[in-house]
Amino acid sequence: MAFYSKEDLVVLLKEAGLRVTDHRLAILSSISRVRQPVTVYELVDTLRKKENIDQATIYRNLSSLHIAGLIRRLDFNHGHAHYELETGRVSHQLVCSNCETIEKIEGISIDDVIKKILKKSKKFKQTTTHSMEIYGLCKNCV
Amino acid sequence: MAFYSKEDLVVLLKEAGLRVTDHRLAILSSISRVRQPVTVYELVDTLRKKENIDQATIYRNLSSLHIAGLIRRLDFNHGHAHYELETGRVSHQLVCSNCETIEKIEGISIDDVIKKILKKSKKFKQTTTHSMEIYGLCKNCV
DNA sequence: TATTTGTTGCAAATAATTCGCATAATGTGT
């Protein structure tokens, strides 16, 4: 979806106050290249072979990149996390309840809904991001 | 939130085509009694002591109750699943990015948003349920 | 009640994720 040059990624990391390391760039780049949210398994598989990055390093970087707000962590009840680039505070996914098909939908704003929800809240005054998983059966599983 | 008598729960299970067992009733009842989505740890802690239910039994029942559509499984990036009664296909939660505070918001319909999303989809024609996690800092963590 | 089929407990296995520690690399100030 979002394509970033190495220079862009360096800037992103610096702005986030994170050190720039080859591994971190490789991980970010790998996440940014795929269309659908990627699993840790896929990252480990790709990056351990290609760049010789240890599993622990990948987990640690996913955590710091997530905390820094550069990536988003998603869960589709598949037993493992998925990650995607954080672009725009919003993430809407259609998820098949039967197989592991997911489809990311972009371009839908729900700011007014968020406002309504905040109005009802007693514990929160503002929000940063949100993600919505919409479950159903995909065409193959209907 | 939703209160069910034992008889109600029996009906729910039968309608779902599940066998009625004391353990299953206890698990469902336990989930229905709490306001916020409950963790497996909490269920195990409560039910193992009170009713002498094994951990594996709890996991197996959570799975079958979920598949049967009686309960919903949620993830807030806390490293473990949460469960709540399935009531009405919708679940909206405010989640603190810092601590483990969550707040369930009810009474917001987003049917029109779902319609828009479905219109954009290539892989899905209909949906069953959805859940939205809205992240931010709770009052204590601001 | 007999039969069939789903359920449970227990212990052990997997899967996902995290941690400890020694070593190496990054960013900063000189």
Add this chain to the structure above:
DNA sequence: ACACATTATGCGAATTATTTGCAACAAATA
């Protein structure tokens, strides 16, 4: 370019969450 303080990395081991195999048991149905 250099030295220092801080953070990142690899490796193996530890945790945590969740699942499974199997024998004993209980629920639904005729």
